[in-house]
Amino acid sequence: MASHRRPKQPSRTRVTVLTATAAAAVALTSQAAQADPKPTKGEVKAKVDKLYHEAEAATEQYNGAKEKQEKLEKEVSALQDKVARGQQEINTLRSGLGSLAAAQYRSGGIDPSVQLFLASDPDSFLDQASALDQLTAKQTESLAKIQEKQRVLAQERKEAQDKLGNLADVRKTLGEKKKQQQTKLAEAREVLNTLTQAERDKMRADDLRASRAAGNRVDLGNGAPASGLGNGAPANGAPANGAPASGLGKEAPASGLGAAALQAAHTRLGMPYSPSATGPGSFDCSGLTQWAYAQAGAQITRTTYTQINQGTRIARSQLKPGDLVFFNNTTHVGLYAGNNTVLHAPYSGTYVRYESMNTIGGFQAAVRI
Structure with a gap:
């Protein structure tokens, strides 16, 4: 006669352990699926x-x-x-x-x-x-x-x-x-801080290299690169050559005023960016342009939002060294230095430097003071 013995039921303790293990496995799998890869x-x-x-x-x-x-x-x-x-x-x-x-x-x-x-x-x-x-x-x-x-x-x-x-x-x-x-x-x-120290150092080195390359495209007429940054960033924030530019590049200056403002700004190479600073030891973007034009003998207003309404509005194709160039919905300004290059104070953690207009952000407008 065949036996019809009922299968033995698993103990409550064993069921709990299995359930918890399965839940943990599902959670780990879900987390692995949802975890974002580390950003580049x-x-x-x-x-x-x-x-x-x-x-x-x-x-x-x-x-x-x-x-x-x-x-x-x-x-x-x-x-x-x-x-x-x-x-x-x-x-x-x-x-x-x-x-x-x-x-x-x-x-x-x-x-x-x-x-x-x-x-x-x-x-x-x-x-x-x-x-x-x-x-x-x-x-x-x-x-x-x-x-x-x-x-x-x-x-x-x-x-x-x-x-x-x-x-x-x-x-x-x-x-x-x-x-x-x-x-x-x-x-x-x-x-x-999600980057390693080595990655942050390389990022700064890349910025410096790009700035030096942009400055080298600006011919100052004295046989020296316009960047004045030598082989590295100035240790104390001061410009490496300590001298004003003696010329203004292949493009003729817009005016004696624009030329003088650009020369003044060039002497501030390597000075640190500092929010709301107007020089002479540190600057924000509009603080640098205001200071540079003041050295040239012209008083312009304090902010990007008001500087854009001064002088004469010009097209990008008409740019000459010394003109003010505005980016990113009027939140940033610099001085055009010729050869598609801008001299500016970029943002916190950086210093006054030359940079290609292609890497600063969206070009908005230009003004000739």
């Missing part, structure tokens, strides 16, 4: 460059807000001084009005006909009466002056109050842009 050095550089450009955009917005803040602070200070002077003038007029009123009260308590009858010298009394009429006229004039001064003072106080409100808004924007800038820079550093 090129991908890391592209992401870092994007973050630096975003940080630079925040820097330029911060610079614009800071410039507006400084202007508002001056205007508020001038208005407050004006209000204080106006109040002093009103106080003086009120004091004079009080003296006139007191004199009128002292002599105005008796009917004029009685005063004439009692006067020992009628002629003298008539002279006094005439003087009182003049006092009344002066009093009326003083009252009119006080009313006008009070009206003007009220307007000035309101204007000062409005500007103080604007100043508070600008200061809030400053804080927001500063935080945004710092966040983007921190993100960039975090991405960079």
Whole structure:
């Protein structure tokens, strides 16, 4: 007779172990499938460059807000001084009005006909009466002056109050842009730290080599490469040759002004990029262009967003050395140096250098000061 014995059921402990093992295997397989491959050095550089450009955009917005803040602070200070002077003038007029009123009260308590009858010298009394009429006229004039001064003072106080409100808004924007800038820079550093030290060193060496090659394409007319960077980046951030450019390349300068600005910027080769810095020891992009033109004797505004509206807009095909060139939706500016090369302060962690226009970013516009 065949046996129909029921198969032995696995113990609860054994089922639990098998289930846990299977779940772990599935999880590991899923994680392996979902794990992103380590980004290449090129991908890391592209992401870092994007973050630096975003940080630079925040820097330029911060610079614009800071410039507006400084202007508002001056205007508020001038208005407050004006209000204080106006109040002093009103106080003086009120004091004079009080003296006139007191004199009128002292002599105005008796009917004029009685005063004439009692006067020992009628002629003298008539002279006094005439003087009182003049006092009344002066009093009326003083009252009119006080009313006008009070009206003007009220307007000035309101204007000062409005500007103080604007100043508070600008200061809030400053804080927001500063935080945004710092966040983007921190993100960039975090991405960079996914590379090994050797990879980061090679990235910097590649940037230096590219800068030197770009500078060598700019003929300064003295037989020396325009880059002035020698065989490596300056150890102390100073330009290696320490001398201004003596010529401006194969393309004729746009003007003596543009030539002088480019020569001035050339002396800053190797100086570090620093957000919101305007030189002479460190710069951001628009700080460098503003400083360079100031050395040439021309005052231009502080930010990329305002510099692009100065001078004369020109096409890329019309570029001459010394012209301002703008990239990445007006977040970056440099000085054209000829041969498709720009002299600029790129972004945090770099230094003033020459670079091909093809590697900076999207060309937007050019301006000749």
